[in-house]
Amino acid sequence: xxxxxxxxxxxxxxxxxxxxxIRAASGSYLHNPGxxxxxxxxxxxxxxxxxxxxPNRVAVRSLHEGVTLTYEELLKQADSLACALRAQGLVKxxxxxxxxxxxxxxxxxxxxxxxxxxxxxLLNPVYEKNELSFCIKKTQLKxxxxxxxxxxxxxxxxxQQLIPELNGASPGLLKSKEFPSLTSVIADGNExxxxxxxxxxxxxxxxxxxxISEYGKEVKPEDGSIIHLTxxxxxxxxxxxxxxxxxxxxxxxxxxxxxxxxxxxxxxxQVPLFHALGSIVTILGGMRHGASLxxxxxxxxxxxxxxxxxxxxxxxxxxxxxxxxxxxxxxRQMGVEVPSHLRVALAAGxxxxxxxxxxxxxxxxxxxxxALYGMTETTACVFQSVxxxxxxxVAETVxxxxxxxxxxVVDETGEMVPxxxxxxxxxxxxxxxxxxxxxxxxxxQTFYKDGWLRTGDKFTISEDGxxxxxxxxxxxxIKGGENxxxxxxxxxxxxxxxxxxxxVVGVSDERLGEELCVVLKLREGAxxxxxxxxxxxxxRLARFKIPKLLKIIDDFPKTTxxxxxxxxxxxxxxxxxx
Numbered sequence: 001x002x003x004x005x006x007x008x009x010x011x012x013x014x015x016x017x018x019x020x021x022i023r024a025a026s027g028s029y030l031h032n033p034g035x036x037x038x039x040x041x042x043x044x045x046x047x048x049x050x051x052x053x054x055p056n057r058v059a060v061r062s063l064h065e066g067v068t069l070t071y072e073e074l075l076k077q078a079d080s081l082a083c084a085l086r087a088q089g090l091v092k093x094x095x096x097x098x099x100x101x102x103x104x105x106x107x108x109x110x111x112x113x114x115x116x117x118x119x120x121x122l123l124n125p126v127y128e129k130n131e132l133s134f135c136i137k138k139t140q141l142k143x144x145x146x147x148x149x150x151x152x153x154x155x156x157x158x159x160q161q162l163i164p165e166l167n168g169a170s171p172g173l174l175k176s177k178e179f180p181s182l183t184s185v186i187a188d189g190n191e192x193x194x195x196x197x198x199x200x201x202x203x204x205x206x207x208x209x210x211x212i213s214e215y216g217k218e219v220k221p222e223d224g225s226i227i228h229l230t231x232x233x234x235x236x237x238x239x240x241x242x243x244x245x246x247x248x249x250x251x252x253x254x255x256x257x258x259x260x261x262x263x264x265x266x267x268x269x270q271v272p273l274f275h276a277l278g279s280i281v282t283i284l285g286g287m288r289h290g291a292s293l294x295x296x297x298x299x300x301x302x303x304x305x306x307x308x309x310x311x312x313x314x315x316x317x318x319x320x321x322x323x324x325x326x327x328x329x330x331x332r333q334m335g336v337e338v339p340s341h342l343r344v345a346l347a348a349g350x351x352x353x354x355x356x357x358x359x360x361x362x363x364x365x366x367x368x369x370x371a372l373y374g375m376t377e378t379t380a381c382v383f384q385s386v387x388x389x390x391x392x393x394v395a396e397t398v399x400x401x402x403x404x405x406x407x408x409v410v411d412e413t414g415e416m417v418p419x420x421x422x423x424x425x426x427x428x429x430x431x432x433x434x435x436x437x438x439x440x441x442x443x444x445q446t447f448y449k450d451g452w453l454r455t456g457d458k459f460t461i462s463e464d465g466x467x468x469x470x471x472x473x474x475x476x477x478i479k480g481g482e483n484x485x486x487x488x489x490x491x492x493x494x495x496x497x498x499x500x501x502x503x504v505v506g507v508s509d510e511r512l513g514e515e516l517c518v519v520l521k522l523r524e525g526a527x528x529x530x531x532x533x534x535x536x537x538x539x540r541l542a543r544f545k546i547p548k549l550l551k552i553i554d555d556f557p558k559t560t561x562x563x564x565x566x567x568x569x570x571x572x573x574x575x576x577x578x
Contacts, residue, residue, distance in 0.1 A: 026416065027408070027409075027415075027416030027417060027418055027419070028408055028409035028410075028416050028417050028418060028419050028420075028421065028423070028460075028461050029406070029407070029408040029416060030401045030406065030407050030408070030461055030465055031401075031405075031406045031407075032400075032401045032402065032403050032404065032405055032406075032465065033403075033404065034403035034404040035403055036403075038245070038249050038404055038430055039248050039249055039252060040221050040245065041221055041244070041245075041248050042114070042216070042219045042220070042221055042223075042225075042244040042248065043111075043114035043225055043244050043247055043248055043284070044111075044114045044115040044117075044216050044219065045216065046248050046252075046288060047075065047111060047114070047115075047287060047288075048075065050071060050287060050288065050289075050290050051071040051072055051074075051075045053290060054071050054290040055070065055071055055072040056070050056071075056072065057070060057071055057264070057290060057292065058070055058071075058292040059071040059073075059074040059287065059292065059293065060074065060104055060107055060292070060293040060294075060295065061292065061293070061294050061295070061312070062103060062104045062295040063294065063295060063296055063297070063304070063307075063308055063312075064295065064296070064297050064298050064304070065103060065104060065295070067104045069104060071287075071290070074107070074108060074111065075111070076207070077108045077112075077203050078108050078109075078111035078112040078115055079112070079115055079209070079212045080112075080202065080203045080204070080205075080206040080207050080208075080209070081108060081109060081112035081199070081202055081203055081206070082112040082113070082115040082116035082118075082212055082215065083116075083206040083209040083211055083212055083215075084197070084202040084203075084205065084206040085112065085113070085116050085118060085143060086116050086211065086215060087206065088143065088172045088183070088184050088197075089142075089172075089183065090116070090118055090142050090143055091117075092117035092118070092215075092218045092219065092223075093117070093118070093119060093223070093224065094118050094119070094142040094143070095118065095119045095120075095121050095139045095140060095141050095142055095143075095227070096109070096112075096113045096118045096119070096120050096121065096141070096142070096143045096144070096145060097120075097121045097123055097135070097136065097139070097141040097143070097144040097145065098110060098113075098120055098121065098122055098123060098145050098274070099123040099125060099127070099132070099144060099145065099146050099147065099155060100125055100145065100146060100147025100148075100155070100188060101125045101147050101150065101153065101272075101298040101299050102269065102272065102273050102278075102295050102297070102298055102299070103147060103148070103188065103295065103298065104295070105145075105147075105148075105188045105199055106145075106147070106273050107273070107283060107293070108203075109145045109186075109199075110122075110226075110273075110279065110283075114219075114225060114244075115212060115215065115216060116212075116215050117215050117216070117218050117219040117223070119224045119225060119226065119227055119241070120225070120226050120227070121135065121139045121141060121226075121227040121229075121239070122226065122227065122228055122229065122273070122274040122275075122279055123135055123229065123274060124229065124272075124274055125147065125153065125155075125272070125274065125299075126153075128158070129158055129161055129162055131237075132158065132159075132162065133162055133178070133179075134236055134237075135229060135237070135239075136179050136181075136182060137179065137181075138236075138237075138239055138437065138438060139227055139239055139437055139438075140181040140438075141179075141181060141182050142181055142182065142183055142184070143182070143183065143184040143185070143186065144159075144182060144184070144185050144186070145185075145186045145188070145199070146159065146185060146186070146187050146188065146196075147188050147189075147298075148187075148188045148189030148190075148191075149189060149191065150298060150299075153299075155187075156187060156191075156193045156196070159185065162178070162179075163176050163178065163179060163182075165177070165195075166185065166194060166195040166196075167194045167195060168194070168195070169194070169195035170195070171184065171185075171195060171196055171197045172184045172197065174195060184196075184197060185197070186198075186199050186202065187199060188200075219244065220244070221243065221244045221245040221248065222243055222244070222245055223243065223244055224241045224242070224243060224244075224434055225242055225243060225244040225246075225247050226241075226242045226247060226279065226280075227239045227240065227241050227242075227437055228240050228242070228274075228275070228276050228279070228376045229274075229376075230376050238436045238439060238442060239436060239437035239438070239439075240376045240377050240433045240435075240436060240437075241433055241434045241435055241436070241437050242379045242433055242434070243430075243433075243434055245430055246379040246430055246431050246432070246433070247280060247284060247379060248288075249404065249430055249431070250280060250285075250379040250380050250381055250402075250431050251280055251281075251284040251285040251287075251288040251380075252288050252289075253381070253402055253403045253404075254280070254281050254285050254372070254380060254381045254384060254402075255285040255286065255288050255289045255291075256289075257370070257372075257384045257385065257386055257387070257399075257402075258281075258285065258316065258344050258346060258370065259343065259344060259368070259387060260285060260286055260288070260289035260290075260291050260316070261289045263315075264290070264291070264292070265286065265289075265291040265292070265315045265316050265343070265344075266291070266292050266294055266312055266313060266314045266315050266316070267282060267286045267291050267292070267293050267294060267314065267315075267316045267317065267318070268294050268296060268305060268308050268309050268312070268314035268316070268317040269282055269283070269293050269294060269295050269296065269318075270296060270297075270300065270305040270308075270317065270318075270319050270323055271318055271319055271320065271323070271349070271562070272299075272300070275349065276374065276375075276376055276379070276380045277318060277319075277320070277348050277349045277380070280379060280380035280381075281318060281346070281348065281372065281374075281380050281381065282318045285380075286316075291316070294308050294312045294314055296308035300323070300562070302323075302326045302327060302330050303330070305317075305323075305327065306327060306330060306331065306334075309338065309342070310338070310339060313339070313341045314341070314342065315341055315342060315343045315344065316342070316343060316344040316345075316346070317342065317344070317345050317346070317364075318345075318346040318347075318348065319345075319346075319347065319348075319349075319562070320347070320348070320349035320350050320562035320563065321347050321349070321350050321351070321352040321353070321356055321562075322350070322501070322556070322558060322562045322563070322564060323562050324345070324347055324356060324360055324364075325356060325500060325501055327364070328356075328359055328360065328363050328364070329500060329523075331363055331364070332363060337365060338363070338364045338365040338366075339365070340365055340367075342364060342365060342366045342367065343366070343367045343368060344366065344367070344368050344370060345360050345361075345364050345366040345368070345369050345370070346369075346370045346371075346372055347360065347369070347370070347371055347372070348371065348372035348373070348374070349562060349563060350562070350563045350564070351469050351471065351487050352371060353487075353490060353491045353494040354395035354396055354491055354494075354495075355395075355491070355494040355495045356494065357369055357371065357391065357394050357395040358391060358395055361391055368387070369385075369391065369394055370384065370385035370389075370394060370399070371383075371384070371385050371394050371395075371397070371398050371399050372384045372385070372398070372399060373398035373399065373467060373469060375455060375457075376433070377432065377433045377446065377453055377455075378427055378429075378431050378432055378433070378453065378455075379431040379432075379433065380431070381402050381431070382401070382402055382405060382407065382425075382427050382431070382455075382467075383397075383398045383399040383400060383401055383402060383407075383466070383467040384398075384399040384400065384402055385397075385399040385400070386399070386400045393466070396468065397466040397467060397468050398466075398467045398468065398469055399466065399467065400465045400466055401461075401465050401466075401467065402429075402431070404429055404430055404431075405427065405428075405429040405430075405431060406427070406428040406429055407425060407426065407427050407428075407461060407467070408425075408426055408452070408461075409421070409422070409423040409424065409425055409426075409459050409460065409461055410423050410424055410426055411423050411424075414448065419460075419461065419462055419463050420460055420462065421460065422458055422459065422460050422470050423458070423459070424454060424455065424456065424457065424458065424459070424473060425455045425457050425458075425459035425461075425467070426448065426452040426453060426454055426455065427452065427453045427455060428450075428451050428452045428453065432447075432451070432453045433453075456472060456473050456474065457469060457470075457471070457472060457473065458470040458471050458472070458473050458476065458485065469487065470485045470487060470488070471485040471486055471487040471488075475566060477504070477505070477506035477514050477516060478506070478513055478514055479506070479509075479512050479513065479514050479515060479516060479544060480511075480512040480513065480544070481513075482544050484506075484516065484544070484545055486503070486504035486505065486566075488541070488545070489502075489504045489516070489518070489537070489541065489545055489546075489547065490502045490503060490504055492536070492537060492540055492541065493518065493520070493533070493536065493537070496536050497523070498522055498523050498526035498527075498528055499520055499521070499522060499523070499526075499528070500521045500522060500523055501520075501521040501556065501564075502518055502519065502520050502521070503518070503519045503556060503564055503566060503569055504516055504517070504518050504519075504547060505517055505519065505566050505569050505570045505573065506570070507549065507570060507573050507574055508574060515548055515549060516545070516546070516547035516548060516549065517547060517548075517549035517550070517551060517573055518533055518547040518549070518550055518551070519550075519551045519552075519553050519556070519569055519573075519578070520550065520551070520552055520553070521552075521553055521554070521555070521556065522552060528550075528552070529550070530547075530548075530549070530550040533546070533547060533550055534546055549573075551573060551578050553578065556569070557569065557572075
């Protein structure tokens with residue numbers, strides 16, 4: 001499916017022992033050689049180092065499960081599960097699917113896979129049968145971990161419909177005509193399901209097995225470690241394979257930018273764990289530096305998140321812009337002030353408006369608000385705020401280029417544009433994915449021959465090392481021959497006190513090709529007309545950028561990871577449903 005190749009080696013930036021930035025005089029190019037060397041190691045090894053350093057510190061506290069594990073206890077359970085998986089016949093490089101909501105066992109399963117030399121495939125817990133079927137086949141899962149049944153989420157029930165052979169199978173000996181690669185299913189919770197292993201029983205049965213050290217010796221830093229599935233908004237999801245090297249270093253450097261290495265952090269986890277913002281930046285980024293993770297709820301729940309933030313005295317929280325919009329709205333409705341123990345609030349996962357960054361600082365009472373830009377294909381982070389950045393710098397940029405990463409901005413022909421000019425951002429470094437699993441042609445289309453990864457994002461970069469996102473290239477609206485970036489308009493609209501969130505989409509127009517339509521989510525009791533939109537933008541934007549259509553919405557359609565689905569808005573408008 002993939003191989004260690006010369007092209008992967010070329011994507012690793014040079015190791016540097018000093019902190020500086022190198023740029024090309026001829027155009028938009030930046031290279032951060034790093035403040036310290038890359039760590040050439042595996043996820044399993046570096047997590048064991050954290051355990052040795054903080055054995056009795058709380059690793060994870062799940063409020064909705066009533067479960068707390070120290071680092072020593074978490075590693076013990078993960079190693080037990082790792083040995084159980086290998087005993088089922090899984091070998092290095094086999095894929096373990098993790099299909100569950102946020103839970104302690106999700107984290108244990110991910111660590112177990114890393115310790116056993118397996119590749120964990122992080123599946124969206126809201127996948128329906130067709131989506132799950134596609135992912136099992138795409139990544140050729142050998143084993144699947146499923147979550148405990150929730151009132152609105154029955155993992156085993158869905159699996160039964162897909163795999164009728166499950167009812168008559170012995171645990172670990174599944175033979176499915178539709179899914180020949182899948183041999184075992186591990187179920188969390190207290191219910192006993194036909195054809196499955198019990199997660200709790202396996203953890204108990206395989207305690208204190210010495211084989212774990214042998215499994216770890218098989219794994220190399222350049223080996224595959226985690227597969228994240230893209231959101232698939234323009235077709236079937238792609239499976240991006242990250243290396244141990246990529247995860248080990250991206251979690252380390254993002255954690256340092258978030259000051260997770262300074263003191264003991266309690267991180268409020270409101271993001272879904274299957275997403276890179278959850279798995280890499282929040283969970284493994286926190287664990288890499290010995291933080292304690294607080295799981296507020298199994299699925300996204302704004303009240304539970306605020307409760308955890310207050311009662312657990314969380315010092316850090318990560319989230320998508322939409323999650324912070326929800327939190328700020330609720331905090332203002334409650335009329336309470338967030339306690340001053342919150343040190344870090346990080347917004348990532350989607351473009352963030354400058355106004356939201358400023359509101360986060362004001363209403364969350366956070367010592368530091370940070371921004372991060374990255375994507376599934378770059379492990380997680382490419383740009384990120386650094387300690388000491390002013391609120392204006394955080395609001396107006398996506399941060400400073402990450403350590404050991406190269407970026408440049410290019411035009412349609414692949415040629416660099418001058419600093420400050422917009423074009424497509426391309427990235428090269430240790431953090432680039434190995435490949436799209438089992439899709440060599442899509443992998444070739446994503447990488448230039450010299451190892452540069454195409455992001456599909458329209459960007460500008462400055463000589464001082466900071467990046468600014470203009471928008472997704474595919475979201476650019478072409479009105480009468482003029483290219484218009486929706487984010488520029490949205491950022492201005494979001495400064496209006498009556499607007500909670502805005503989205504600008506292009507809808508079909510016979511004369512102009514596309515016309516601008518703004519969709520607004522308003523504060524309770526507010527009224528807003530197209531004339532109000534025009535007044536707010538006149539004098540601040542060119543006339544052709546001012547929307548001619550307006551729609552009001554109660555809630556935007558979103559992915560599970562909290563990203564607003566522009567294509568769904570466009571469909572709703574053009575079909576007359578909005």
